[in-house]
Amino acid sequence: MTKKAVILVSGGLDSATTLAIAKEQGYDCYAMSFNYGQRHMVELQSAHMIAESMGVLSHKVVKLGLGDIGGSALTDNNIAVPQNPEQEISTDIPVTYVPARNTVFLSLALGWAEVLDADAIFIGVNAVDYSGYPDCRPEYIEAFQTMANLATKKGVEGQLIKIETPLINLTKAEIIQNGTRLGVDYSKTLSCYSPDEKGRACGLCDSCRLRQQGFAEANLPDPTLYSEG
Amino acid sequence: MTKKAVILVSGGLDSATTLAIAKEQGYDCYAMSFNYGQRHMVELQSAHMIAESMGVLSHKVVKLGLGDIGGSALTDNNIAVPQNPEQEISTDIPVTYVPARNTVFLSLALGWAEVLDADAIFIGVNAVDYSGYPDCRPEYIEAFQTMANLATKKGVEGQLIKIETPLINLTKAEIIQNGTRLGVDYSKTLSCYSPDEKGRACGLCDSCRLRQQGFAEANLPDPTLYSEG
Numbered sequence: 001m002t003k004k005a006v007i008l009v010s011g012g013l014d015s016a017t018t019l020a021i022a023k024e025q026g027y028d029c030y031a032m033s034f035n036y037g038q039r040h041m042v043e044l045q046s047a048h049m050i051a052e053s054m055g056v057l058s059h060k061v062v063k064l065g066l067g068d069i070g071g072s073a074l075t076d077n078n079i080a081v082p083q084n085p086e087q088e089i090s091t092d093i094p095v096t097y098v099p100a101r102n103t104v105f106l107s108l109a110l111g112w113a114e115v116l117d118a119d120a121i122f123i124g125v126n127a128v129d130y131s132g133y134p135d136c137r138p139e140y141i142e143a144f145q146t147m148a149n150l151a152t153k154k155g156v157e158g159q160l161i162k163i164e165t166p167l168i169n170l171t172k173a174e175i176i177q178n179g180t181r182l183g184v185d186y187s188k189t190l191s192c193y194s195p196d197e198k199g200r201a202c203g204l205c206d207s208c209r210l211r212q213q214g215f216a217e218a219n220l221p222d223p224t225l226y227s228e229g
Numbered sequence: 230m231t232k233k234a235v236i237l238v239s240g241g242l243d244s245a246t247t248l249a250i251a252k253e254q255g256y257d258c259y260a261m262s263f264n265y266g267q268r269h270m271v272e273l274q275s276a277h278m279i280a281e282s283m284g285v286l287s288h289k290v291v292k293l294g295l296g297d298i299g300g301s302a303l304t305d306n307n308i309a310v311p312q313n314p315e316q317e318i319s320t321d322i323p324v325t326y327v328p329a330r331n332t333v334f335l336s337l338a339l340g341w342a343e344v345l346d347a348d349a350i351f352i353g354v355n356a357v358d359y360s361g362y363p364d365c366r367p368e369y370i371e372a373f374q375t376m377a378n379l380a381t382k383k384g385v386e387g388q389l390i391k392i393e394t395p396l397i398n399l400t401k402a403e404i405i406q407n408g409t410r411l412g413v414d415y416s417k418t419l420s421c422y423s424p425d426e427k428g429r430a431c432g433l434c435d436s437c438r439l440r441q442q443g444f445a446e447a448n449l450p451d452p453t454l455y456s457e458g
Contacts, residue, residue, distance in 0.1 A: 062294040100340035103380045107336040111329035134385045143376035150369040151332045 004028045004118040005164070006109045009059070011046030013189045013211060014124035014167055017179035019054050021166045022122045024182055030116060031056040032109055036064040042199035046190040053188060062108055102135035106144055106163065113161045114152050120162045126175070127168050129210050141165050172214030180220055187223035200227040233257045233347040234393070235338045238288070240275030242418045242440060243353035243396055246408035248283050250395045251351045253411055259345060260285040261338055265293040271428035275419040282417060291337055331364035335373055335392065342390045343381050349391045355404070356397050358439050370394050401443030409449055416452035429456040 005027035009015045022029050031051035033044060044061060051059040102125060109121045123141075130136040145163045149155040167175050179186065191211045192201035201208050203226045215222035234256035238244045251258050260280035262273060273290060280288040331354060338350045352370075359365040374392045378384040396404050408415065420440045421430035430437050432455045444451035 064293055065291040099343040099382075100336055100380055103336040103339060103376070104333070107329055107332040110332060114328040134382060135380045137379070140376070140379040143372070143379050147332070147369070147372035147376045150366070150372045151329055151364045153328075153363060156363045 002026075002028050003120070004030065004113075004116055005120040005122055006030045006032055006113045006116065006118050007056075007122040008105055008109055008124070009033050009047045009051055010124075011043035011050065011189065012124075012191045012207075013172075013179070013186060013214075014126060014175060015047075016050045016054075016184050016186070016189045017175050017182070018122050018124035018166060019050065019056070020179055020182035020184045022120075022164070023054060027120065027122075029054070029056045030112065030118065031059040032105075032112060033059070033061045034064050034105060034108070035061050042195055042197070043190050045199060046188060049188045053185060060112065064104070064108075100135070102133075102140075103144070106148075110148050110152065110161065114154055117154070118161060120164050122164045122166065124167050125165050126170065126172075128171055136168075138165075138168055141168070171217070172210055173217035176214050176218040176220055180218075185223075187225070191224075196227040198225075198227075200225045202227060231255075231257050232349070233259065233342075233345055234349040234351055235259045235261055235342045235345065235347050236285075236351040237334055237338055237353070238262050238276045238280055239353075240272035240279065240418065241353075241420045241436075242408070242415060242443075243355060243404060244276075245279045245283075245413050245415070245418045246404050246411070247351050247353035247395060248279065248285070249408055249411035249413045251349075251393070252283060256349065256351075258283070258285045259341065259347065260288040261334075261341060262288070262290045263293050263334060263337070264290055271424055271426070272419050274428060275417060278417045282414060289341065293333070293337075329364070331362075331369075332373070335377075339377050339381065339390065343383055346383070347390060349393050351393045351395065353396050354394050355399065355401075357400050365397075367394075367397055370397070400446070401439055402446035405443050405447040405449055409447075414452075416454070420453075425456045427454075427456075429454045431456060 003026060005022050007019045007022050007029055009019055009031040010033065019029060019031065033047040035044060048059065102123065106121065106123060113121050125136040125141065127137050134140060141163055148163065149160050152161065154161060170178070190199055190201065191207045193205040193207050194202050201224050211224065212222060232255060234251050236248045236251050236258050238248055238260040239262065248258060248260065262276040264273060277288065331352065335350065335352060342350050354365040354370065356366050363369060370392055377392065378389050381390065383390060399407070419428055419430065420436045422434040422436050423431050430453050440453065441451060
């Protein structure tokens with residue numbers, strides 16, 4: 001019998017690698033993305049290209065009025081995205097933090113997983129580069145798993161939906177090495193917090209800089225398209 | 230200093246009572262509802278009337294593509310809502326169960342609570358009448374609380390957002406007695422799973438029958454408008 005998994009696909013490097021890992025593990029893959037009023041809507045185009053190129057059985061884009069809630073530079077046009085090439089990449093909770101985002105995304109994935117009778121949910125959270133985000137830590141994921149086991153009909157019947165976080169302890173270089181081995185086309189992915197209208201990366205924000213460092217440390221060519229290339 | 234709370238308001242009897250209890254406890258109240266493709270859209274009108282009449286500081290209706298996910302008679306037009314006046318009210322997990330609904334709603338409330346710097350989230354779950362719903366049980370709420378403490382910036386900084394469930398162990402009659410004492414106008418609330426276009430209740434579905442029994446056992450007049458009245 002085939003195993004099914006819901007994979008949260010943002011359009012970025014991490015979630016593309018996560019999808020490739022789920023596929024390698026033999027899961028029938030169902031990709032899920034969110035249209036939540038993010039400023040960089042081009043990431044949904046990336047998510048679509050990635051999901052299609054990796055042969056998912058379905059790609060669902062759920063509309064979500066998260067922008068109404070505000071409180072983050074990624075959804076609120078009144079908060080500037082930091083572009084600080086001279087500064088250290090911050091390990092504090094950044095202003096790009098979206099309130100309860102992973103909790104909301106995992107909850108919706110849980111709903112779809114229950115409908116699909118899926119065995120697992122894959123999410124590309126990473127505790128190495130995103131130590132400032134509370135909802136990227138292993139103890140958070142464990143608590144979500146415990147809650148999910150109690151939340152669903154499947155859980156009550158003893159069939160657990162496993163929350164899988166294959167990247168959680170990997171460096172960016174290790175993620176890129178894994179994905180490259182699995183054939184991920186990183187030119188289709190977008191990590192930048194403020195890309196231009198053609199989906200080209202700024203090369204200056206924290207997310208771009210982490211990605212650049214990752215390719216350098218992995219000794220692999222960086223296929224990213226930059227706006228000032 | 231004033232305390233703030235986010236209250237999940239569906240338009241039904243339970244959440245209206247929950248809002249009245251939060252107000253009585255001295256909270257500044259922020260009401261949150263969801264437009265999730267539910268078939269009974271008139272419940273959002275009830276939610277609006279209730280929130281307004283109880284003087285909330287803000288009422289946010291978040292759009293949510295939950296209907297895309299399907300799997301429930303409340304969002305999927307291909308599954309019939311049971312109308313079985315001759316039968317026992319079921320204690321199995323009913324077909325009206327929406328996958329992971331309370332988890333999704335609480336997660337979005339958690340995001341808003343974090344932005345508002347709120348102290349609590351109130352949800353009108355009830356383990357007496359809804360024993361068939363896994364996400365109405367106390368052990369589920371406790372697990373959500375543990376997860377929420379780990380999920381948020383506030384939690385990491387030691388300021389917990391308390392998940393309050395004042396109705397969880399009350400019978401329907403006790404809920405109605407409490408709300409009546411607090412001045413809730415139940416004629417503004419809607420519990421029916423399949424109301425007519427004017428928002429009048431069917432009087433036949435499980436939810437209508439629970440409500441009717443509740444008013445009868447509380448020895449209070451039932452102000453509900455029924456379509457076959």
